[in-house]
Amino acid sequence: xxxxxxxxxxxxxxxxxxxxxxPPLSATDIAIIxxxxxxxxxxxxxxxxxxxxxxxxLHEVSSPLFARVEMHESTISDGIARMRKLExxxxxxxxxxxxxxxxxxxxxxxxxxxxxxGDSISLEMHYDDGGIVIFSAxxxxxxxxxxxx
Amino acid sequence: MTALRKLFxxxxxxxxxxGTTVYLAQTTGGPPGQLQKATVLPEPLPLPEFILTGQDGRxxxxxxxxxxxxxxxxxxxxxxxxCPATLQQLAVARxxxxxxxxxxxxxxxxxxxxxxxxxxxxxxxxxxxxxxxSGVSGDLDELQKLASALGIFFEKSAGDDYxxxxxxxxxxxxxxxxxxxxxxxxxxxxxxxxxxxxxxxx
Numbered sequence: 574x575x576x577x578x579x580x581x582x583x584x585x586x587x588x589x590x591x592x593x594x595x596p597p598l599s600a601t602d603i604a605i606i607x608x609x610x611x612x613x614x615x616x617x618x619x620x621x622x623x624x625x626x627x628x629x630x631l632h633e634v635s636s637p638l639f640a641r642v643e644m645h646e647s648t649i650s651d652g653i654a655r656m657r658k659l660e661x662x663x664x665x666x667x668x669x670x671x672x673x674x675x676x677x678x679x680x681x682x683x684x685x686x687x688x689x690x691g692d693s694i695s696l697e698m699h700y701d702d703g704g705i706v707i708f709s710a711x712x713x714x715x716x717x718x719x720x721x722x
Numbered sequence: 723m724t725a726l727r728k729l730f731x732x733x734x735x736x737x738x739x740x741g742t743t744v745y746l747a748q749t750t751g752g753p754p755g756q757l758q759k760a761t762v763l764p765e766p767l768p769l770p771e772f773i774l775t776g777q778d779g780r781x782x783x784x785x786x787x788x789x790x791x792x793x794x795x796x797x798x799x800x801x802x803x804x805c806p807a808t809l810q811q812l813a814v815a816r817x818x819x820x821x822x823x824x825x826x827x828x829x830x831x832x833x834x835x836x837x838x839x840x841x842x843x844x845x846x847x848x849x850x851x852x853x854x855x856s857g858v859s860g861d862l863d864e865l866q867k868l869a870s871a872l873g874i875f876f877e878k879s880a881g882d883d884y885x886x887x888x889x890x891x892x893x894x895x896x897x898x899x900x901x902x903x904x905x906x907x908x909x910x911x912x913x914x915x916x917x918x919x920x921x922x923x924x
Contacts, residue, residue, distance in 0.1 A: 609799070609806060611846030616802040647803045649907045653875055654797075654804045654890040674807045675908060681802075715806055 596706045597625035598664070598698060603710040605694045608684065617642075617679040617696065618672045619708070623664040631662045633699040640683035642696065647675055661701075690714050757920055759905055759913035766900035770871045774832070774860030777845040782858045787899040791827040791922045794893040796874050798835035798886050799847045799857075805831075808909055812892065813851040815914035822915075825922045826854060827894070833859035834869070834876035834886050872901055894921055 600619045608615040623629045634642040644659040659677070664670050672678050679696065688694075695709045769784045776782035793812050797805035812829045819826055831848060833839035836859040839847075844857025859865070869876060869889075876888040890907035903921050905914065 611843045655887040656885045
């Protein structure tokens, strides 16, 4: 499977989520892909890391620039590609979960306005105790298919 | 259809197990001049007669494959992950073949989602991937006929916002409109660039 794209580390801008210890969730290698021509949806990839000492359960992701954001997982089993929606995602204490091509990914559905590569996109990660962490990264085109994008 | 697919899978497994130097089904890293990833059919499999619609709105049948090599992938434009990633891999491989002066295959996306993938949508979508990429779709029965003959599975899920499960394999159709070889997922650009000239002739 493809691995993390090493040359394009877009550091997440962390915001929100009060508490002196800072947000428990961080993200690296964020790649938010612009919708292709003729399409109103796209995908986003990243690596999420839970820096806290307890599990985090993500139950919703949203973005002000998309009508819906869903967590999905692609699988290829017996040569058949399938996709299923993840209603929630548990990230164990101190561990990471990778969203990558051919695996878990965020599905970005119906942008609320025209978007161009370079536009800043915010992704709001809602987790089980009511907290929200916001990650932002510029919209990019789907290139370098050997990378995690 | 499922039985046909199983039969085809068994056939391919048999091909892989033959293990001769002629029909290689290695997974990685063969020596130079040898196939790295492709599975070659012992005998090319002629495509059935079928009639679909090309992205230009014209009928697209078996004859559209004649006289050129084609890399065929069954997918759909609402697929946000595996389909665009695969098409991008094929497009990059094609670009690298072009740089090397090799024979170039056409890249054909056969949409298994004719409800949503009109010729206009397919034309817009495939243009993103550059020269030599086009889309085809059409009547579901015709799609099923072609897919079954090639050992391809697809199945639409329930609901309005549906997904379509589909085979992830890439097929190489030769100049006589026959299935010559296939590349199983996950796909690898280097392997495609290595294997395709060996399969197509330079």
